[in-house]
Amino acid sequence: MAQSFWNAAAPLIATTEKHPFLVAMVDGTLPLPNFQYYVLQDALYLTDFAASLRIMGDKFRATDESISSRLYEFATGAEEAEKSLHNSFFKEWNINDENVERMPNTLLYTSYMIRVCTTRSHAEGLAVLLPCFWVYMHVGKCMLSLREELGDTVSRCAQFDAWIDMYGGEEFEKEVTDYIEIVDKVAKEVDGETLKRMEEHFIMSCKLEHMFWDQAQELMVWPKIVENGKK
Template structure:
């Protein structure tokens, strides 16, 4: 079994909860309150900035081939993905300034710190294991709930979701899985706990967005 598949199998109990989280289900049904989606988008924009930083840290510790591939992904995140989010913010009546001013929630802040910590202190493959559940689970969510989009009357939600069904996004996920699969068997045991914890943070991110989590003080 490939490294990525073994990691995914181990974390399946978490991923099943992700797939069936109320935020995810209501988003694909089209019934999610728009204020919850706006909150999610503002938080996710900040997460993507943090993710881009994590990718650059991973690249700085990698051999040339891995560095080149990770930097390419970081460049895409910093340009294409964030540019797409700027358009999405506009559709929601928000601005880039709103996103910049938005304070990351406790969960979001902890998740970004976790990714950076794994990239700083771990191997490049531990860094990849920390970011992999984010990319991969979005593709699985889209596939799992694809049929709900057929009756979803919220075009904004439908267009957002279809990005994760696109050929380009699937290829991105497969490329990342391929990079992770190059990790050695010796390193696999380190990756298990990282991938599992990152998967927990993914679940917590959806839960944070659904509850519109704020700092208590």
């Protein structure tokens, strides 16, 4: 079932895996301020992603304790394993991530994700969260392959490599595989209309994943408030 969602989004995913931001991470040409911007926004995203997983864990508590427990574990993993990498970067950069504002595409993505998990069916909530797992693993694998292909012909950044190693690594792949199995299990029990909505949510989250990297590429900020005709 989940594979059919991936197939429907395949053209977009094929574009995302070649996103200039991601390619620049591999060949070492990404400006550090863009990566810092991305990591700060991603830390905010992960906080809401973990909260969404817990919302789903609460939803499944009454119907499937094993799924519920695994969703709570995913939430903890997002907060501890993934954010620990981000926090290590903040320490290296001597950056305080407190009071960082969610930028437009961050807020768009997390608001959509939380709304679906809160107001829609169990199955739809699982589907809207799936791209964060699967797309990240996929682009991580693509980046590992490109890094191997380029070899020593480019300058490497240790922080970029650490990010690529996490999301392209076997440990994260195991998490993704487990989550896909949960989606498949639940998808087998729903009707055709729900499957259609699951696919729609999956595709939308794939679009928002792409836009999240667009945002970091462009260093997007909120429009300034105009006062007395002056910006």
